[in-house]
Each structure stands twice: as C-alpha cells, then as structure tokens.
Amino acid sequence: MHDHATDARALRRSGDQGTVPVSLDLAASPFRVDRDRVAASPFFARLGGVTQVISPSGSGLLVHNRLTHSIKVAQVARAIAERLRRNPFHTDLVDKLGGCEPDVVEAAALAHDLGHPPFGHLGEQVLDRLARHRLGLPDGFEGNAQSFRIVTTTDVRGPAAVGLDLTVAVRAAMLKYPWTRLSHPDPHPRTMPQPPRGAGEPGDAPGTGSAKFSVYVSEIDDMLQARLPFQGRIPDWQQSVEASVMDTADDIAYAIHDLEDFHRVGVLQHATVAAELDVWQREQLELAGMSRADLHAQTRRPGRSLELLRRRLHQKDNWVVDDEAFAAAVARVRRDLVDGLLSTPFDGSVEAEQLVADFSVRWTARLVEGVTMLAEPTTRTAHVALAPDQWHEVQVLKFVHHRFVLGRPDLALHQRGQARLLTSLVEALDQWLSDRYERSRLPRRLNDLVELAQGEYTELARTRPQVLAGATGELPEGRDSLRRLARGRAVVDFVASLTDSQAVAMLEALSGRTGQLWTDAFVL
Incomplete structure (x- = not known):
C-alpha cells in the first residue's frame, strides 16, 4: 500500500501522526505500539478475573477466562491476517x-x-437492562461499545490520560458493529431490508435499537475519525477487513475452547451429545417433515433441537446455508468431538490433557484454513469469512455448547444469583451517588467517571442533542437530567471495570455483610 494511505491509518486519536513513537513506547511500528499499550492496560490485566462461562475452580490445568480467550483470539487473528497477506x-x-x-x-x-x-x-x-430501565441511559450497555469507550476515553494509561490514543486502523478494527444503538449512521443499518449481523432489533424488545453495536453516542467522533481512511472503500455499516479478521478469529476461538472447558469440568456428557447428533443423522427426513410447533414441544427429545438449528440457519443465513454441508458438519463433529474428545472422561492425566490439546490444535488449524475473502459479501457477512464447510461446522460446535451447557439448570442457578448481585450493586452505587451528604466520600474513581460523563453529555446536548433522545424520541431537558445521565454512565463504567470477585466483595461491603474494613479486592 502507498505510504500516505499507511500514514492515514496510523493517525492517532490525539491527531498525532502515529509514525513517531512517544519516548516511552518500546516499539517502532505504530501498530505494535498499540498492541503494547493494550497489553499494558490494567483493563486488560483485569480480564484474568472475569468469567468466560464457568468458574475456573477445580478443573485441571486451565479453564478459559476473558484474558486467555483474548490471547487466543489474538493468536488466531494474526495467523489469519498473515495467511491473507501471503495469498x-x-x-x-x-x-x-x-x-x-x-x-x-x-x-x-x-x-x-x-x-x-x-x-x-x-x-x-x-x-444493559439496568442501564436502560433504572439509570435512564438510551444507549444502555454493550460490551463492544464499552471496549471502544475504554481505549478512547476511560483508560488513563495513554500519553494524554484520555484513553490509549490508539491509531485509526486499530480502533476501526475493534468496530465489529460500526454503528450506535439508535442514531448513527443515518439511515441506520437496523432499517435495512436485511440488516447486517447484530444490527437488527432484539425480537423481545422492538423499538430499543440494534441488539449489538460498537459505539455509544459519546464516542461518535472517535468512530468517525477511525472510519475516515475507509470512506469510499467500504459502506459505513460494514466492518473493515481487519475488523472482520478479528471477528472471525473470535468465533473460531470461542467455538473450540468453550467445548474444551466443559469437557474438562465434566459438564459435556458423551451420551447426551451422541444421542442428539445420532438421532438427527438417522431421522433427518422424518424430522424435516415435522411441524415447527411439534419440534418445539419435543425439544427434550434428541434430534429436535438440531433440526430447529438447521431451520433457523435457513431463515437467517440463506446466503451460505446448505443441507448437504450441514449434514457433513454434523458427521464431522460426531466423529471428532463425540468419538474423539468426549469418548474418554477428563481425569487430569497427561493422556487426557493431550487429547484436549490435539482436538484444539486440529480444529483451530482446520477453521483457520477455511478463512477466505469475499469481493462482494452479503449484508449478513463480511469481506473475510469462513468457507461454507467450516462455517457450518462452527454453527454445529456452537450448538453443542448452547444446547448442553448454557441450557443447564445448575448454570442457571448460579447465573440468577449473579444477576441479583449485579442488580443490587448497581442500585447501591446509584443511591450512594444520589446522596448529597456523601458526595465528598465517594470512591475517587467513581467521582472522576461522573465528571467525565458530565462533560461528555453537556457537550452532546450543545452540539448533537438529537443523539441523546431515547427510543421514544424524548430529549433530556435541563442540567438535572444531564447529571442523571452522567451518574448512570459513571455507575456502568465503574461496575463494568470490576472483576467477578471485586463485584462480590464490593456488594458484601455495601450491604454490611463483612466486618473487614480494608479489603484487597478493590481500591477506593
């Protein structure tokens, strides 16, 4: 590529050209500098204490948390990028x-x-539910948008203490869903005849805006700057090539390592997975002839849920779905996962660890080899995508995880407890922020976050008031309503930056259930 194009991609948020590293940066390449800044961030280190799906206690050498997941996604993403450049x-x-x-x-x-x-x-x-309904934030909460907010705004480890001052290219590559929930760009991608993946409204919450989005209204300018070098190259709702590489790598890592984890902790049972896949393979024709209502009524019986998945894929992804490829994917997963990995219960032995490693390495290589470039993708996919065979295999692997892990009552029991804990924590912090007698004794970081959000919402009310309107179209009026928005955003920023154990410890303290005054779980 030409140097001037590379320069445009290396532009930092601060306006610095990015090609001259700050004196404290170790790398010469501006993009390598960005990688180092992310890796050095306390927000990155914190991911070691954030659950992927299950708690890592008592499960052999490793169960993935968000940190190990992110490292694996980075490995896979780099491998895909290098393959594309070599081709x-x-x-x-x-x-x-x-x-x-x-x-x-x-x-x-x-x-x-x-x-x-x-x-x-x-x-x-x-x-998200609390942010919208209790705290009155039209944007709510979204993990992707929160990640973008951290690197552009709330992380203070960059040279200017506002975000990490990353290059345009890296910020654009983080935008899996390059739109806000409701307002930007206009026309909004959720109104397209076939909206991009994630842009449609949730079926159970019409009128609330896109189900997934990568930018809050407070970071619209950051998104516009990050997307500038791609204008005229890709539509404004489409991922950059680098974003679609990252997104594909995320899918690959997630499909494989969650299955490893659940095998390790003994949750993924050979018999139940085998029955589901076997019955579908044996009774494909009969199942295909059943009504949707009958399938739903019989979901506890093997084969029914897999048939529902096949139909759902036809509905959502008719650009790629193919019944022969689906059947081949079921057969491959049956052979490799059921007859291979799950055939020996995990006991922590060297042999068991090697089986897990072998499954992981072979599947990662197979899926990475299946990554291809599309010159003219449909709105439901991106320029970088999995070939049809591998795409179907990922759908079946994810199905096994959803059907036999996420649907379990014991997991639901834990998650209901965690949901109540987060709800109580948000409510307690919101009340603390609303208590004017306690304002001087607030946690310093929470105070800083309120001031930051207050400045952002005041500026937006002055320059772009329409983006502060909720789904109803009502605009916040007066300083009090802006202060309320700022308080809500600060609570969300604060809670989203805690680890699992910090959230538990903080609620213990706020509800008076601990006698320990100084705790190492958080710093106030």
Missing part, C-alpha cells in the same frame, strides 16, 4: 478495501473484550 489472490482486494496488518488485528483482538463486565455474557444482559 496473491487476495492482495489487491485487501489493499483496495483498506489494508490488513497482522499487528493491527492482533492489537484489536487483545482489546476486543476489555469492556466485558463481571460474569460474562449474563453480566452484559443485566447491565
């Missing part, structure tokens, strides 16, 4: 679309989960 068939297309640097995708992959709150995806849902 002469893809070079021209990659350049035309805005470039694909291994250092950029690695930095973005390390940063992609910085905004993940305590307790995994459940924490994300609970915080």
Whole structure:
C-alpha cells in the first residue's frame, strides 16, 4: 500500500501522526505500539478475573477466562491476517478495501473484550437492562461499545490520560458493529431490508435499537475519525477487513475452547451429545417433515433441537446455508468431538490433557484454513469469512455448547444469583451517588467517571442533542437530567471495570455483610 494511505491509518486519536513513537513506547511500528499499550492496560490485566462461562475452580490445568480467550483470539487473528497477506489472490482486494496488518488485528483482538463486565455474557444482559430501565441511559450497555469507550476515553494509561490514543486502523478494527444503538449512521443499518449481523432489533424488545453495536453516542467522533481512511472503500455499516479478521478469529476461538472447558469440568456428557447428533443423522427426513410447533414441544427429545438449528440457519443465513454441508458438519463433529474428545472422561492425566490439546490444535488449524475473502459479501457477512464447510461446522460446535451447557439448570442457578448481585450493586452505587451528604466520600474513581460523563453529555446536548433522545424520541431537558445521565454512565463504567470477585466483595461491603474494613479486592 502507498505510504500516505499507511500514514492515514496510523493517525492517532490525539491527531498525532502515529509514525513517531512517544519516548516511552518500546516499539517502532505504530501498530505494535498499540498492541503494547493494550497489553499494558490494567483493563486488560483485569480480564484474568472475569468469567468466560464457568468458574475456573477445580478443573485441571486451565479453564478459559476473558484474558486467555483474548490471547487466543489474538493468536488466531494474526495467523489469519498473515495467511491473507501471503495469498496473491487476495492482495489487491485487501489493499483496495483498506489494508490488513497482522499487528493491527492482533492489537484489536487483545482489546476486543476489555469492556466485558463481571460474569460474562449474563453480566452484559443485566447491565444493559439496568442501564436502560433504572439509570435512564438510551444507549444502555454493550460490551463492544464499552471496549471502544475504554481505549478512547476511560483508560488513563495513554500519553494524554484520555484513553490509549490508539491509531485509526486499530480502533476501526475493534468496530465489529460500526454503528450506535439508535442514531448513527443515518439511515441506520437496523432499517435495512436485511440488516447486517447484530444490527437488527432484539425480537423481545422492538423499538430499543440494534441488539449489538460498537459505539455509544459519546464516542461518535472517535468512530468517525477511525472510519475516515475507509470512506469510499467500504459502506459505513460494514466492518473493515481487519475488523472482520478479528471477528472471525473470535468465533473460531470461542467455538473450540468453550467445548474444551466443559469437557474438562465434566459438564459435556458423551451420551447426551451422541444421542442428539445420532438421532438427527438417522431421522433427518422424518424430522424435516415435522411441524415447527411439534419440534418445539419435543425439544427434550434428541434430534429436535438440531433440526430447529438447521431451520433457523435457513431463515437467517440463506446466503451460505446448505443441507448437504450441514449434514457433513454434523458427521464431522460426531466423529471428532463425540468419538474423539468426549469418548474418554477428563481425569487430569497427561493422556487426557493431550487429547484436549490435539482436538484444539486440529480444529483451530482446520477453521483457520477455511478463512477466505469475499469481493462482494452479503449484508449478513463480511469481506473475510469462513468457507461454507467450516462455517457450518462452527454453527454445529456452537450448538453443542448452547444446547448442553448454557441450557443447564445448575448454570442457571448460579447465573440468577449473579444477576441479583449485579442488580443490587448497581442500585447501591446509584443511591450512594444520589446522596448529597456523601458526595465528598465517594470512591475517587467513581467521582472522576461522573465528571467525565458530565462533560461528555453537556457537550452532546450543545452540539448533537438529537443523539441523546431515547427510543421514544424524548430529549433530556435541563442540567438535572444531564447529571442523571452522567451518574448512570459513571455507575456502568465503574461496575463494568470490576472483576467477578471485586463485584462480590464490593456488594458484601455495601450491604454490611463483612466486618473487614480494608479489603484487597478493590481500591477506593
């Protein structure tokens, strides 16, 4: 690519050209500097204490947390980027679309989960509900948007103490869903005949805006600056090539290592998974002839849930779904996962560890080899995508995880407790912030976050008031309503930056259940 294009991609948030490293940066490459800044961030270190799906106690050598997940995504993303650059068939297309640097995708992959709150995806849902309904934030909460907010705004480890001052290319590569929940860009991608993945409204909450989005209204300018070098190359709702590499790597890592984890802790049972896949394989034709209502009524019986998945894929992803490829994917997962990995219960032995490692390495290599470039993708996919065979395999692997892990009552029991804990914590902090007699004794970080958000919302009310309107179109009026928005955003920023154990310890203290005055779980 030409130097001036590279320079545009290396522009930092501060306006610095990015090609001259700050004296304290160790690397010469601006994108390598970004990778180092993310890796040195306390928000990154914190991910070691954030659940992926299950608590890591008593499960052999390793169960993934958000930190190990992010490192694996970075490894896979870099491998994909290097393969694309080496393939002469893809070079021209990659350049035309805005470039694909291994250092950029690695930095973005390390940063992609910085905004993940305590307790995994459940924490994300609970915080979003509380942010919208209790704290009155039209934007609510979204883990991807929170990650973008951290690197641009709330992390103070960058040279200017406002975000990490990352380059344009890395920030653009973090934008899996390059739109806000409701207002930007206009027309909003959720109104498209076939909205991009994540842009549609949740079926159970019409009128609330996109289900997934990567930017809060407070960071619109950051998004616009990050997307500038890609203008005219890709539509404004589409991921950059580097973002789609990171997104694909996330899918690959997640599909494989969650299955490893549940095998390790004995949750994924050979018999139940085998029955589901076997019955579907044997009774494909009969199941295909059943009504949707009958399938739903019989979901506890083997084969029914897998047939529902096949139909759902036809509905949502008819650009790629193919019944032969689906059947082949079921057969491969049956052979490799059921007859392979799950055939020997995990007992922590060298042999058991090697089986897990072998499964992981072979599947990662297979899926990475299946990554390809599309010159003209549909709105439901990106320029970088999995080939149809591997795409179907990922759907089946994810199905096994959803059906036999996430649907378990024992997991639900824990998650209901975690949801109540987060709810109580948000309410307690909101009350503390509302108590004018206690204002001088607030946690310093919470105070700083309120001041930051107050400045942001005041500026938005002056320059872009329309983006502060909720789904109803009502605008906040007066300083009190802006202060209320700022308080809400500060509580969300604060809670989202805790580890699982910090959230537990803080609620213990706030509810008077601990006699320990000085705790190492958090600093106030």
